[in-house]
Amino acid sequence: MAELVAQGLTVDLGGRPVLREVSFRLAPGEVVALVGPNGAGKSTLLRCLSGTLRPGAGEVRLGGVPVHRLPPAYRARRIAVVAQELPGGFDFPVVEVVAMGRYPYLGRWRREGPGDRAVVAAAMAATGVAHLAERPFTALSGGERQRVAIARALAQEPEWLLLDEPANHLDLHHQAELFDLLVRLSQERGLGVVAVLHDLNLAALYSRRILMLHGGRLLADGPPAAVLTPRLLREVYGDRLAVGRHPVLDRPLVALLPGTGPEAVTGPAGGLPAAGGIGTGRR
């Protein structure tokens, strides 16, 4: 179990600055949410953390060693990635897609042994895709693919799991299942989790720590209550958000304010703004 440390990460893509001097230190087993508006650099930061992208300046260290220097198979045993989309252009059955997570543990010629199969089965059971085992990956829905991708990453038995918008494609039930699972793995096995999230409430509910990126800079880094403040949210997302408290838990709850103003939304026509109301609404 090792710390994941980002130090002065600076990335330019196509001449455009994407990350600027981003530094932080993640303790083993931490569950961290990475939030920020579109184009803030979240996915780029995740690619740096996984060693996929080498930053122009600064570096990411895992247990003191720069991640881009780790041999690919060794790195894959310690860091697993769930990208936004696992391309579906192939007809492997689900169980074989998940079994690909065992690649970094297998020699050239060795087939998966009983131990590997047990890990694969456990990963599929944990993400609720065991019943899909024999189905072709290409025949799955978006949400099912997402859970298979997560099962494959868990089969790598990593110390760190990096997820790019894992809640995409998932209904609320499966979102809750997934994050319950991630928190449980963090507590029981010390799995560190870094998840890019658009849903600030998921971030507030499940992470102890939120990193907020804005324009490539790390604007805030702390517990949900310290990051999801009206002042910071206004700076990052504009004045469309209100912050309250979760009805049950001691966590912040972020609510979206429609641009048409409250009176238009609560109007007579079943809550829908009247025609022409979108442009004329009061901020």
Place this chain on the structure above:
Amino acid sequence: MRTPGEKLRPLAFLPARLRTGLPVRPRPQTRPRTVLLLLAGALVAAAVVAAWVGPVPVPPRQILAGLLGQPVPAAVHSILWRIRLPRILLAVLVGGGLAVSGAALQGLLRNPLADPYLLGVSGGASVGAALALWLDLRWEWAGVGLVPILAFAGALAAVALIWGLSRTGGRVAASHLVLAGVAVGAVCAAVISYLQSVGDERLTKALLYWLAGGLGSATWQHLRLAAPYVLLGTAVLIYFARDLDLMLMGEEAAAQAGVNVEATKTWVWLGASLATAATVAVAGLIGFVGLVVPHILRLALGPSHRVLLPASALGGGLLLLVADTLGRSLWAPQELPVGILTGLMGGPFFLWLLRRELGRFSG
């Protein structure tokens, strides 16, 4: 992508209770080992038939006797050992080499329409062969004429050129390889056309014959020239089978799952180039084996390269051996170059493939 409803419509007469739970597209049930054994058996059977048929039929009993060194008529011995056996082995070697290269490239490029001649070796080899035919020297090296040697050299030069052109900052983009291959191929085709337009009739005819691809001049020397490279290339490709499986998820996902992506690209590219170059050098251009065989086998066996690559080697050898035997016996004593026959069979198949499969990989 097909939706479950589309696929299940033919079963609409069944009660809903029976229809639900049917797999959308059932996993191929064929066991890989069974298919490999079947292919190997068919290959042996085809080889027996290929040794048997011809102007002088050699029945199986004599084939066996001849192979085991038991006394057979001198003419039979000569036909078997000097003509049919090298030709059979060369057909299997060339077909297998092309098919295994095609299968690996299709996986590497994640494109079911990739063909080993995409590598650019065909253009380079053609120019080399044309040069040799134009020089028309009575020169031999280890029993092999100038044409295969220069074709092999030309193929390797083209591969090196394409590799150099596609490499930027220590990395190679698969799409660059394809584009550079097309560009080099176009230049080579222009050179060939030029030679054909200025050359005499003898050169034009010889070149045309060579380009059509055939095994008519197969000798043990050809076999000795090509076999090491084809076998080495095939071994390299099979060595990277598991990596190719993961590469199907895309380069970035493969790298994150532990694959050394740059090494895989380099070695698969080089292995396929080497194997293809050697086959082109000894047999000319034989189209569509490298495209058709992996594709049929992928439909039957699924996409896993650990099975697909060995099966392609066997299946490619089988297809080319059958095609060559047909080509030399259908219009006997006239001989149809096997490259023409595979082109005739492969063209329509290619069109069918385009219509059926093109949408699926882009998903």
